[in-house]
Amino acid sequence: xxxxxxxxxxxxxxxxxxxxxxxxxxxxxxxxxxxxxxxxxxxxxxxxxxxxxxxxxxxxxxxxxxxxxxxxxxxxxxxxxxxxxxxxxxxxxxxxxxxxxxxxxxxxxxxxxxxxxxxxxxxxxxxxxxxxxxxxxxxxxxxxxxxxxxxxxxxxxxxxxxxxxxxxxxxxxxxxxxxxxxxxxxxxxxxxxxxxxxxxxxxxxxxxxxxxxxxxxxxxxxxxxxxxxxxxxxxxxxxxxxxxxxxxxxxxxxxxxxxxxxxxxxxxxxxxxxxxxxxxxxxxxxxxxxxxxxxxxxxxxxxxxxxxxxxxxxxxxxxxxxxxxxxxxxxxxxxxxxxxxxxxxxxxxxxxxxxxxxxxxxxxxxxxxxxxxxxxxxxxxxxxxxxxxxxxxxxxxxxxxxxxxxxxxxxxxxxxxxxxxxxxxxxxxxxxxxx
Amino acid sequence: xxxxxxxxxxxxxxxxxxxxxxxxxxxxxxxxxxxxxxxxxxxxxxxxxxxxxxxxxxxxxxxxxxxxxxxxxxxxxxxxxxxxxxxxxxxxxxxxxxxxxxxxxxxxxxxxxxxxxxxxxxxxxxxxxxxxxxxxxxxxxxxxxxxxxxxxxxxxxxxxxxxxxxxxxxxxxxxxxxxxxxxxxxxxxxxxxxxxxxxxxxxxxxxxxxxxxx
Numbered sequence: 001x002x003x004x005x006x007x008x009x010x011x012x013x014x015x016x017x018x019x020x021x022x023x024x025x026x027x028x029x030x031x032x033x034x035x036x037x038x039x040x041x042x043x044x045x046x047x048x049x050x051x052x053x054x055x056x057x058x059x060x061x062x063x064x065x066x067x068x069x070x071x072x073x074x075x076x077x078x079x080x081x082x083x084x085x086x087x088x089x090x091x092x093x094x095x096x097x098x099x100x101x102x103x104x105x106x107x108x109x110x111x112x113x114x115x116x117x118x119x120x121x122x123x124x125x126x127x128x129x130x131x132x133x134x135x136x137x138x139x140x141x142x143x144x145x146x147x148x149x150x151x152x153x154x155x156x157x158x159x160x161x162x163x164x165x166x167x168x169x170x171x172x173x174x175x176x177x178x179x180x181x182x183x184x185x186x187x188x189x190x191x192x193x194x195x196x197x198x199x200x201x202x203x204x205x206x207x208x209x210x211x212x213x214x215x216x217x218x219x220x221x222x223x224x225x226x227x228x229x230x231x232x233x234x235x236x237x238x239x240x241x242x243x244x245x246x247x248x249x250x251x252x253x254x255x256x257x258x259x260x261x262x263x264x265x266x267x268x269x270x271x272x273x274x275x276x277x278x279x280x281x282x283x284x285x286x287x288x289x290x291x292x293x294x295x296x297x298x299x300x301x302x303x304x305x306x307x308x309x310x311x312x313x314x315x316x317x318x319x320x321x322x323x324x325x326x327x328x329x330x331x332x333x334x335x336x337x338x339x340x341x342x343x344x345x346x347x348x349x350x351x352x353x354x355x356x357x358x359x360x361x362x363x364x365x366x367x368x369x370x371x372x373x374x375x376x377x378x379x380x381x382x383x384x385x386x387x388x389x390x391x392x393x394x395x396x397x398x399x400x401x402x403x404x405x406x407x408x409x410x411x412x413x414x415x416x417x418x419x420x421x422x423x424x425x426x427x428x429x430x431x432x433x434x435x
Numbered sequence: 436x437x438x439x440x441x442x443x444x445x446x447x448x449x450x451x452x453x454x455x456x457x458x459x460x461x462x463x464x465x466x467x468x469x470x471x472x473x474x475x476x477x478x479x480x481x482x483x484x485x486x487x488x489x490x491x492x493x494x495x496x497x498x499x500x501x502x503x504x505x506x507x508x509x510x511x512x513x514x515x516x517x518x519x520x521x522x523x524x525x526x527x528x529x530x531x532x533x534x535x536x537x538x539x540x541x542x543x544x545x546x547x548x549x550x551x552x553x554x555x556x557x558x559x560x561x562x563x564x565x566x567x568x569x570x571x572x573x574x575x576x577x578x579x580x581x582x583x584x585x586x587x588x589x590x591x592x593x594x595x596x597x598x599x600x601x602x603x604x605x606x607x608x609x610x611x612x613x614x615x616x617x618x619x620x621x622x623x624x625x626x627x628x629x630x631x632x633x634x635x636x637x638x639x640x641x642x643x644x645x646x647x648x649x
Binding site: 011015016017018019076085086087088089090091093094095098099119125126127128129130132133134136162163164165166167168169170181182183184185186187202243244245246247251252253283287317319321325329330333334336337340341343 | 462463464465467468469470471472474475496505506509510511512513524527528529530532533534565566567568569570571572573574578581582583609619621622623624625626627628630632637638639640641642645
């Protein structure tokens with residue numbers, strides 16, 4: 001199955017040096033910057049991005065052009081790049097940062113010009129020192145070449161970029177937590193409104209965009225928003241990076257046009273499940289997403305179709321589980337992540353994720369009790385009342401409600417397995433429920 | 436920057452680190468934002484994120500040491516206790532778990548004689564399980580001082596520990612370790628990476644911790 005390359009075009013063609021300025025320029029790099037700064041107005045660039053229909057690639061899928069339209073007029077204003085990729089199953093931004101840092105830097109400069117920002121920050125998770133080194137070298141090269149700094153390409157526009165390294169907190173991928181972190185505070189999400197576009201970094205108007213989103217901007221400026229919008233389904237425009245992992249023969253990042261089926265993605269691109277084993281289920285969009293089962297293999301990979309089927313494409317992480325997977329252990333592993341990464345501000349999340357983690361652990365270790373199933377569902381209901389999709393919120397940010405997705409998924413699709421694990425508890429078999 | 440309160444702290448630091456701290460201070464519009472980079476720098480200066488390190492960062496940023504500690508304690512990568520020369524972080528999140536990461540962790544704990552979350556008696560190793568390392572396509576993944584190795588199977592995990600013990604490199608390089616102990620990658624790494632880590636502080640040159648291959 002042939003898929004067009006937009007984001008990965010340059011890195012695929014220049015395997016060993018795609019990170020260098022020389023290689024990037026030879027592939028036409030920074031031509032979009034020249035075009036944008038020399039022959040377009042900020043308004044025209046914003047119009048092209050809006051016309052592209054690109055939706056944010058960090059997880060929420062909000063239209064980027066619309067987000068840009070919310071930016072309040074006050075100055076100074078900031079552009080902040082979210083490179084805190086940490087959702088289990090997601091490793092697409094890492095590839096974009098390591099293999100094509102100039103594409104991102106060019107996207108940032110054009111976007112900052114379009115948004116009239118004189119200062120941009122790139123926030124990269126602390127566990128990504130290699131990607132950070134690559135991006136910093138790209139920033140330094142771009143500055144030396146006159147693409148960054150004062151009066152860029154004689155346009156009168158000036159920009160400075162600072163790379164900020166995180167320090168091991170998933171929650172900083174939430175945009176207001178990221179801003180707090182960038183301000184030198186604990187990475188606790190803020191109540192919204194006000195939204196960052198009105199009061200963001202240092203309470204100034206701020207746009208926060210994902211690495212992949214901004215890496216698309218040079219192509220959009222070179223080829224026009226309409227050309228981008230023409231790729232793929234109307235409400236899932238453009239190509240998109242998907243991270244495929246778990247029990248598949250060909251794990252990796254795939255730049256694909258949305259609109260293929262899950263069967264095509266997992267079997268044709270991903271090579272199917274190893275050793276001829278059966279597919280049991282998969283996570284269609286990162287740890288926060290409800291799981292899919294094989295009856296949905298012939299549904300479409302688009303933002304809207306996945307939403308209508310009760311889950312989300314989220315961060316683009318697809319995690320495949322085969323028939324050998326113990327779903328209680330798998331759900332525990334996902335919930336443990338949320339319990340560990342809860343910032344602790346909101347009680348339903350702080351306490352609820354910890355309860356879920358401990359109850360799943362004891363079921364998975366032969367200590368489950370018959371009442372544990374109701375207990376798990378009750379805790380989930382307290383974190384996110386009604387256990388509906390999209391989840392109801394009791395908390396400042398979606399982290400806590402996300403933790404209910406794996407629990408609800410195993411109860412919906414694999415309840416007999418969970419019951420069997422509990423029944424295998426010898427103490428329960430003897431008629432005694434401990435505790 | 437001629438702030439005497441800052442100078443009193445920074446003049447105790449190595450000249451290189453002073454220079455980098457001043458560059459950090461110049462890079463942000465508001466001083467409070469320098470807390471996180473300075474915590475990395477101070478951790479290098481003091482060996483880890485000690486009480487003294489947090490007091491110094493407070494003096495530079497104009498915060499109380501308690502305010503600095505409230506930030507430092509939020510983030511798992513600021514080590515508030517001393518750690519080994521090599522911090523081995525084994526990813527055990529969902530994709531690595533599905534690919535056998537628990538066996539890799541057990542092998543590394545056994546080979547280093549260091550339980551998960553602890554430091555070996557000779558202070559050579561700290562071993563820990565971590566949440567998602569962003570290497571899910573190359574699961575299971577292991578990092579040494581945050582330099583990542585992908586596709587690490589239990590026996591290779593053991594060999595990695597033995598190699599670290601035998602050779603004790605001052606700079607750990609991802610490419611070298613991947614070639615010796617790695618397997619399946621999340622994506623084609625393609626580009627050779629000249630720099631690596633010289634301590635448990637992530638090897639980002641602006642924070643004074645990257646070493647060269649040469």
